[in-house]
Structures are given as structure tokens and as C-alpha cells.
Amino acid sequence: MIQLFHVSKFFERCTALHDVTVRIEKGECVLLTGPSGAGKTTLLKLIFGAEIPDEGQILVQNRNIARLREADIPYLRRTMGFVLQNFKLLPKKTVFDNVALPLIIQGVSRADSKRKVGEALKAVGMNHKHTSQTGVMSAGEQQRVCIARAIVNNPIILLADEPTGNLDTVLTSEIVELFKTIHARGTTVLLATHNQSVVEEMNGRVLHLQAGRMVSDKGPAA
Amino acid sequence: MRRPLYLIQEAFVNIRINRTSVMIGIITTAFTISCFGLFALLYGNLKNLAGTLQQDIEVLVYVQPEASDKIVEGIRQRLEGEKAVNVLSFVSKAEALKEFHQQFPDESTLLQGMEENPLPASFVVQISPQFQESDSIEAFAERIKQFPGVEQVRYSQDWIDTLALLVSYFEFGAIVIGLILAVATITIIANTVRLSFYLRKEEIEILRLIGATGSFIATPYVIEGALLGACGGALALVLLKGVFEFFLLEINASGWFSGLESVLIFFPFQTSLFLVLSGMLLGCGSSIISVFGLMRVRNEAT
Numbered sequence: 001m002i003q004l005f006h007v008s009k010f011f012e013r014c015t016a017l018h019d020v021t022v023r024i025e026k027g028e029c030v031l032l033t034g035p036s037g038a039g040k041t042t043l044l045k046l047i048f049g050a051e052i053p054d055e056g057q058i059l060v061q062n063r064n065i066a067r068l069r070e071a072d073i074p075y076l077r078r079t080m081g082f083v084l085q086n087f088k089l090l091p092k093k094t095v096f097d098n099v100a101l102p103l104i105i106q107g108v109s110r111a112d113s114k115r116k117v118g119e120a121l122k123a124v125g126m127n128h129k130h131t132s133q134t135g136v137m138s139a140g141e142q143q144r145v146c147i148a149r150a151i152v153n154n155p156i157i158l159l160a161d162e163p164t165g166n167l168d169t170v171l172t173s174e175i176v177e178l179f180k181t182i183h184a185r186g187t188t189v190l191l192a193t194h195n196q197s198v199v200e201e202m203n204g205r206v207l208h209l210q211a212g213r214m215v216s217d218k219g220p221a222a
Numbered sequence: 223m224r225r226p227l228y229l230i231q232e233a234f235v236n237i238r239i240n241r242t243s244v245m246i247g248i249i250t251t252a253f254t255i256s257c258f259g260l261f262a263l264l265y266g267n268l269k270n271l272a273g274t275l276q277q278d279i280e281v282l283v284y285v286q287p288e289a290s291d292k293i294v295e296g297i298r299q300r301l302e303g304e305k306a307v308n309v310l311s312f313v314s315k316a317e318a319l320k321e322f323h324q325q326f327p328d329e330s331t332l333l334q335g336m337e338e339n340p341l342p343a344s345f346v347v348q349i350s351p352q353f354q355e356s357d358s359i360e361a362f363a364e365r366i367k368q369f370p371g372v373e374q375v376r377y378s379q380d381w382i383d384t385l386a387l388l389v390s391y392f393e394f395g396a397i398v399i400g401l402i403l404a405v406a407t408i409t410i411i412a413n414t415v416r417l418s419f420y421l422r423k424e425e426i427e428i429l430r431l432i433g434a435t436g437s438f439i440a441t442p443y444v445i446e447g448a449l450l451g452a453c454g455g456a457l458a459l460v461l462l463k464g465v466f467e468f469f470l471l472e473i474n475a476s477g478w479f480s481g482l483e484s485v486l487i488f489f490p491f492q493t494s495l496f497l498v499l500s501g502m503l504l505g506c507g508s509s510i511i512s513v514f515g516l517m518r519v520r521n522e523a524t
Contacts, residue, residue: 074430074436075433
């Protein structure tokens with residue numbers, strides 16, 4: 001599903017990633033851990049094509065990211081879902097409009113959109129708020145909407161960058177449960193976090209990064 | 223169907239968010255298009271005026287004072303045989319004197335002391351449309367100068383030629399000014415659209431993140447630019463119509479150039495439509511120039 005071969009990425013005078021090699025299989029749940037600045041976000045950016053590796057190769061669904069034309073990147077991203085710490089929602093639009101956006105981009109019909117958005121909102125427990133504006137919602141609710149948007153087009157891979165960074169302990173547990181449910185449906189989940197409780201609750205394969213290097217790769221606890 | 227509707231809605235959202243800049247953009251675009259339109263209007267009317275004058279061109283063939291009736295008849299017959307002659311009329315010496323008194327009643331005393339009528343008889347020739355070119359008229363005049371009994375041939379070609387030259391200068395000027403103002407309009411609209419783009423930068427990042435193509439992101443901005451350009455063109459048309467009507471009123475009120483108002487014309491429907499469509503196309507072009515340069519998907523998304 002995702003393969004990195006000796007990947008390095010440099011930003012001016014700092015090394016964001018150094019010689020990272022990893023293989024993530026379809027349906028795996030992988031937690032990317034490490035302190036701030038370890039290279040977690042850079043690794044995610046490389047996977048969704050926002051950055052090009054300076055060294056090494058990245059294959060995502062058998063497509064070489066470094067060789068992918070810019071015009072093809074949007075189509076790669078349509079097979080992925082993204083959940084971010086700062087939600088990245090359109091604050092003046094309703095929950096429904098935010099979640100439907102990936103479907104509009106893909107030209108899905110109104111009837112199909114309505115059905116798929118309804119299913120995604122139901123999965124995150126937000127179907128009762130589909131007409132609310134996201135800008136006035138709590139952080140937990142916004143993150144649920146963000147997750148609904150990420151899963152609305154049934155992505156093969158779900159990438160999450162510190163999805164619980166802005167949430168309290170209770171909300172964090174709720175969001176982790178959502179990720180576990182999504183993973184249980186067969187979606188490959190790659191979640192970057194420095195929150196140890198998230199790592200423990202998710203119980204997935206843990207890749208630990210430190211100063212751009214992959215220092216450990218541990219499977220889930222039995 | 224949903225996607226086009228969404229893109230149009232987003233264009234209107236852009237305009238609403240960026241309304242002050244859009245208004246300024248429309249007004250400045252209208253003024254620049256008006257400047258070009260004013261020049262085009264002036265050019266069109268001068269060309270029309272030149273055409274009208276050319277159609278009415280008359281050649282005056284003055285007969286020698288001592289010419290006998292037979293010679294005068296000979297001139298008439300030869301003129302009637304000319305293909306260039308459309309309408310031919312004869313003004314006798316007595317009719318010329320009568321016309322003089324009618325046209326210049328205050329100057330009538332000038333001829334009172336003279337025993338004999340000094341005004342010559344003449345033929346007035348209206349030229350056929352196919353011979354109204356400057357060269358044809360000149361050749362015709364040269365030919366009839368040689369007729370026996372012809373004293374002088376006069377026609378008002380010189381200043382018609384000058385007018386034609388002026389029209390050609392205006393034509394060149396309109397092209398040059400049009401190009402300069404097109405660049406100015408493109409710059410204005412491009413900057414307005416670019417501002418819209420920056421005001422919605424975060425939204426654009428979100429769209430990129432979830433797989434929107436460059437054309438999907440750019441389309442609302444192209445629509446915004448087209449609307450801005452079309453509105454600018456339409457406003458320019460309204461301004462020009464206002465200026466034109468005001469000018470006509472002034473001409474009527476002052477009494478100068480009486481009769482000119484019947485010759486002056488505003489843009490016909492097709493030209494008016496062309497002006498608005500030009501604004502629209504300039505807007506589209508400006509947006510494409512402005513936005514597609516910002517469409518990089520790498521190193522931009524979060």
C-alpha cells in the first residue's frame with residue numbers, strides 16, 4: 001500500500017527525514033510517534049504528494065510519488081482521507097457542505113452525495129447537526145466533521161496529523177474510537193501523534209521517529 | 223450539474239467577500255474601456271461623417287462667360303455621356319445671382335454697382351457612388367477641364383481627403399490606445415482576482431488537500447474575472463451613452479454645427495455587445511493569467 005525506500009528530506013539547513021525505509025500493508029493501523037520536529041508531518045506530506053523526497057523513492061498504491069505529475073496528484077489525494085489537528089474546515093459553510101465537498105470535486109450526483117454524507121455523518125454521530133455552521137461548533141464537533149469529510153468517499157488510506165492535538169481527554173477517547181471503527185472497516189490508517197494515550201488506545205503498529213530517523217518499528221500489543 | 227452550480231456560487235461568494243475591491247475593479251475597468259470606447263465612438267462618427275460627405279460630393283463645372291448656348295449644350299451632352307455623372311443640373315447666370323442674393327442677403331449691395339452679372343453659369347454634377355473615390359473624381363475633373371467652354375472645375379475633395387486622413391490616424395490611434403488600455407484592464411482585473419484568491423487562501427489549501435484539480439480551484443476566479451470585466455464593459459457603455467447624449471444636447475442648445483446631430487451615431491447593438499464581451503474576455507484572460515500561476519499543488523498543502 002505505502003512503501004518508502006531510503007527516503008530523505010532536507011529543508012535548508014535541517015534534515016527533516018533521514019534514510020527512512022518502511023512498508024505499510026493494506027488495512028494496517030500505523031501510529032507515527034515522536035516528539036515535535038521528529039519528521040512526522042513531513043512523512044505524511046511526502047505520502048500525499050505535498051513534498052517530493054530529496055533522496056529515495058515513495059510508492060503509494062504502486063505510484064511513485066516523486067515521478068507523479070502535478071496534475072495527477074489531486075487524483076491520488078482523492079483516494080485518501082485527511083484529518084488534521086486544526087480541522088481545516090470551511091467555517092462559513094454548513095456541516096453538510098463541508099462533508100460533501102470531496103464529492104462535489106469528484107462530480108458525484110446530488111442524490112449520491114446526500115446518501116454518502118448522511119452515512120459519514122452518522123458514522124461520526126453528527127447527522128443531527130448537518131445544517132449547523134462549522135465555525136460555531138466545539139473543537140470535538142469540528143474534528144468529527146473533519147473525520148466525516150475524510151471518510152465520505154471511502155478512502156483507501158486515512159492520514160491523520162495530530163488529530164487529537166486540540167482536544168481534551170474525553171474527546172480524545174471519542175475520536176480514537178472513531179479511528180478504530182474506521183480501521184475495523186478495512187481502511188489503512190496512518191496516524192501521527194505524540195499523545196501516548198492515543199498510541200495505547202489505538203493499539204496499532206508503532207513507528208517511532210526521532211530527529212528525522214526511524215528509531216523503532218513495533219507491532220501491536222497482543 | 224452540481225459541480226458547475228457550485229463553481230458559479232463560489233464565484234459570487236468571492237465577489238461578496240471581496241466586494242470593495244471588485245467595485246473598484248469594475249469602476250476602473252469601466253473607465254479604461256470608456257476611454258477606448260470614446261476613441262472608437264469618435265473614430266466611428268468621423269468615418270461615418272466622411273462617408274456621408276463623400277456621398278454628397280458635387281463637382282461644379284463653371285462655364286466661360288462668353289460661351290454660346292451651343293457650347294453650353296455641348297458641355298451638357300458630354301457630361302451626360304460621362305459614367306461618373308449621377309445627377310446633372312444647370313445653374314444659369316440669373317439663377318446664380320438669385321442664389322447669391324438668397325444666401326448672402328447682407329452682401330447683395332456688393333453687386334449693385336455692376337452693369338453686368340459677374341457670376342458664371344455652371345453645371346452641378348453629383349457623382350455616381352462607384353466613382354466617389356478620390357482618384358476617380360480627380361480624373362473626372364481633369365477630363366472635363368479639357369471640354370471646350372469650361373472655365374473652371376471645382377470640388378471639395380481636398381478637405382474630404384484631409385478628413386479621410388484624420389480618420390485613418392484615428393483608426394491607428396484607436397488600435398494603439400486600445401492595446402494600452404487592454405493591458406491596463408488586464409492588470410486591474412488580475413490584481414482584483416489575485417486579491418480574492420489570497421483572501422481565500424486557506425479554503426484553497428483545503429480544496430487542494432481533498433483532491434481538487436487546478437481548474438476546479440481556478441474556475442470560480444475565472445468566472446469572477448469574467449463578471450467583473452462584463453460589468454465594467456456594461457458600465458462603460460452606460461457612461462459613453464450618457465456622454466454621447468449630453469454632447470447631442472449641448473450641440474442642439476448651442477446651435478453650433480447644426481445638422482451634425484443627424485449624422486452622429488452611437489454604437490450599434492453589435493458593437494455595444496462587442497464592448498461588453500471584450501470586457502468579459504479581458505476579465506477571463508486576466509483571471510487565467512493571475513490564478514493559474516498560483517495553482518501549484520506541491521509544497522503548498524498543509
